[in-house]
Amino acid sequence: MASARRMAKPAGEWNQARIRVEGPHVEHWLNGEKIVDIVRRSPEWARAVAASKHADVEGFGMAREGHIxxxxxGDAVGYRKLEIRRLFAD
Structure with a gap:
């Protein structure tokens, strides 16, 4: 998978991100490239959380619904055009 650091645009330019969660499956796309494809509660998930700054947060990322x-x-950041949509099966 593509490196998020490599796919990010330079400071001052907007990035386009898309996150899709379907059950425990999580995908994160950055500027048209998939940078994360993981299943919550998997060994890979546990390793990723353990290596993150969120390692001490009990149940990090496990809520089925709630806040994002x-x-x-550490730098200034801006967000625009945020959309959260519930996707329904056909």
């Missing part, structure tokens, strides 16, 4: 987390990494 928007984060920065």
């Amino acid at each position: 987390l928007l984060q920065d990494h």
